[in-house]
Amino acid sequence: MAGEKIFRGLIWSLQKIIWFFFIPVYIVRLFYKHKSCPPIKNDLLFLTASTLAYKIRKKELKSETVVKCYIERISEVNPHLNAVVEDRFREALEEARQVENIVNSKLDEQEIEEQYPLLGVPITIKGSLAVEGLNHSTGMLLRNKIALKDADAVKRVKEAGAIVLLVSNTPELCLNWETTNKLIGTTRNPYDLRRTVGGSSGGEASLLSSGASIIGIGSDIAGSLRIPMHYCGVWGHKPSPRLISVEGHYPSCPEEEWPDVFQVGPVSRYASDLAMLFEIMVEPEMKSKLKKPIDLTKLKVYYLTEIRNILVSRVSTDTKEAVSKAVLHLESISKTSVCQEIDPKLLKFASEHSYLRLLMIDNVENLFSGKGEGAHLEFLRLLFWMSKSVFTTVGYGLLRWWSRVIPERCVKRTFKDIAVIKSKLLEFLDDQSVLVLPVFTREASPHGDVYKMLFNYGYCSIFNSLGFPSTCCPITRTSDGMPIGIQVVGAPNCDRLCLTVAKELERAFGGWVPPSADNNFLEMK
Template sequence: MVHIYVCIIKKSLHQNVLIMHIIGRKFLRSLLWILGLFVNPIIYLLNCRGKKTVPPITNPLLTISAAELAKRIRERKLKSEDVIKAYIERCKEVNPIINAVVEPRYDIALTEAKNIDQMIASGTHSIEQLEKIYPLLGIPITVKESIAVAGMSNEAGRFRSKRIPAVKDADCIAQVRAAGAIPLLVSNTPELCMCWETFNYVTGTTKNPYDTRKTVGGSSGGEAALISSGASLIGIGSDIAGSLRLPAMYTGIFGHKPTPYAVSTDGHKPYCTYEEWNEVFILGPMTRYAEDLPLILNVLKNPKGPNLQLEKKVPIEEIKFFFMEGDGSGATNEINSDMYDAIHRVIRYLENKQIKVQKANLKKLKYCFEVSVLNLLRLEGVETIFSKPGNPSEWRSVSKEFFKKIFGLSKSTFTCIAYGFLKKLSRLIPKSDYEKAIKINQELKTEFMDLLQDNGVCLYPTFIKNAPFHYDYISHLMDFTYLFMFNSLGLPATNCPVGIAMNGLPIGIQVVASPGCDHLLFSVAKELENAFGGWIPPS
């Protein structure tokens, strides 16, 4: 199946592109449909019973935004120690249900909170100085385990016979610590972040706080589950194929994929030696409250990166709005009625405010599936389970690991092994086809940027439906184009929660802008939070 998949992608960018564009995609969708006939009944039987939700939040400290908490801590209206205690207690309460914590640092966090309270009480700095120097002073933060926190697990879900903690903080963690934030723990991720289901053989499966039978997505699923449960306030995830936005949508929180190069990726696993890695891969914030997005991104931003103008506030009436309901390619499934209704509820809300929302029609969008896949597959030097230590470009045998998996001897997940085969087969594709894909990708990016310019955003579905049963991603592999196309294009995108569907699960949409216009997305996120309630607690 993988070989056929690669061959079709290869042919679809040749001269006979229109025929292959239609036939190839229908063939792939048919294969996935047939696969679903066998897999979906098993998935349903495994997940149809045992629904649980996390208990209600009872401590009011857990329902205050990071911006407001930091203000109260600076003004000595609250103690950081009390805030950290409240979050530790909530983590201990919900983790047996959602299984999102890989390794805690609760005792150390409490000590750090006490030190902060003492520093504030000493009066060494004025309130204004504290706000300027330490914008996150005393605030708890959680971190995806693939991002290095000194002394903590940093294996990105890989099985190791011996614990080897991170030696030093990743660049972005050093920055949030310098701003006064206190890391509470590292959270679960699929092995090497290579799956849209947060599962590995070390920690197991992370579950959705709204319904434990349902997935949190991946790969930043541990962060999403904790934040949505009220066990974390702000978190740091990573995104290469929707890894940050999909879990945010499935759990009803905000997840922002910033402009490329805006946040340093040094200290993340997997890493990559390819010079254009940071065009498609980036770290970003996940929050319960829209006002916390610019607060945390302003701390996370790379001093050597692009100017994001996060302090710039743009009234919603001055932003141009466009929308699309999908790529129109025939490669992906259409959005379901819940997602369609979400998009159009937002449109109606804006139009009631006398804001025009135009339907966009981008000619090159129909190629986004093939182009996005090829743009990701062309990346060389990515750390995998096959990489030899210190040299990700040199691989050990893929077939050997496959046969170990068949006989139950492999400690790696199926998706990591499948990536090995897909990557090997992708090398059969001529260089000229990759060059064509890059060209079309740039043309599509230009179409987007010409449309949006520096004052426009596009409303776009985050995915075709809200959180399904665990492992349902298998029959929707092509549908993740809704997410990874914006990694391929290098456009910033934010998942914004816009309510709860009839099945009791959150619904969200993506808002997309031109590179460097992240501030527009934050203005829209705040507006939609005010209009539709933002994060709504699971209970």
């Protein structure tokens, strides 16, 4: 208990410091109106990735036409969104032309589909994943690095025929729930350019929801495949541990436990594409571990509307409504009559448990060596605007340094508590059941506000610590048009069940809705 109190005190103090440093941000945003990104005008941008691949195989559509269309859309929206780190448009167009060689080869359509399920389809990649020849700095000014080879996940989608267009923006070292850095700046939400896209897969979420990408790859250690997708009204799946290779991601970690809490996963504009991309990305030797999805009429539904904790904000009415809508619909199609709310106390300290668990992982690549040596000096540089880094990266170093004061018994208790939570959840979560709960307490907030709600991210981070798969599903929107999503969580290796439920929720509620075309572009009052 003493260790947890120390940890909470450290986080509380950091939040107050953040309040001070972001006062200028709060002032500046007062001068901006509500604006969204340019509307989508080309109907080709509304086709799913699977439809595009089908039409390319059938010679009804050329890959070059599709790639050109997406390049034009990216060029149109990126000045407003600031989501692109570096593109490879010229190479992508050449690869799209080469697709014709496969389409016109001796292979029949079925053989092409089996060997190249994503043939000619454009894809975007989170900047923390290596794409050969492109920037791999992960938002750091101090790391001017070009990737020498593709990350494993990128290699798999390329082998499936996908054409990589670009690498998208991330926070520095992925250590932020706001996608901002000193390398290219802040990425904006297509629905309201004053608002955050979350992090750390924020560049991907922004491009997907604006119609500038159709499928992508992100990563997640505390909600990064779900929170940005929730904020931007698209789909993201955090897989069960070790199904998808994490090789080629920066930052990384040599510790054996790293792949148990950190995952690379698919993101998409449509739920059907999410499932297809997931199957392509899973390592072949791991497919046997995946459990088959069930008939949804046999589905058992459990849910949680809110985590009650003094450090966690109350869940908004819109978010509660989204959870309720999803649960009621799933209950209506199920014949099991099992629909039950779990005990809220079970996840009461989800944030504290998961944050301490992640903080205890040694040797994660970061700005500092050891347990944060040098963080205090860098913090002084930050105070005098002399640092080339950002507060969250320095803050992680400070937390790592001060984590040494946490008693060993507290660390052991944290691991024990997480094991207890997992055991209790697995008493009712099996290969026929899912848990529905919020992704976050509310819709996307204005830039900077995420730092005031650090404990709200426990809704997502706890499932990294538990090793459960989780899918972000857009359900509804607020009165001012901001998306609201929910999580569908399954037992380990029940990823296909989560994705099957996601497709059903898309059918029921429509999924992604384009940003409003009624607003003009960002401008000063």
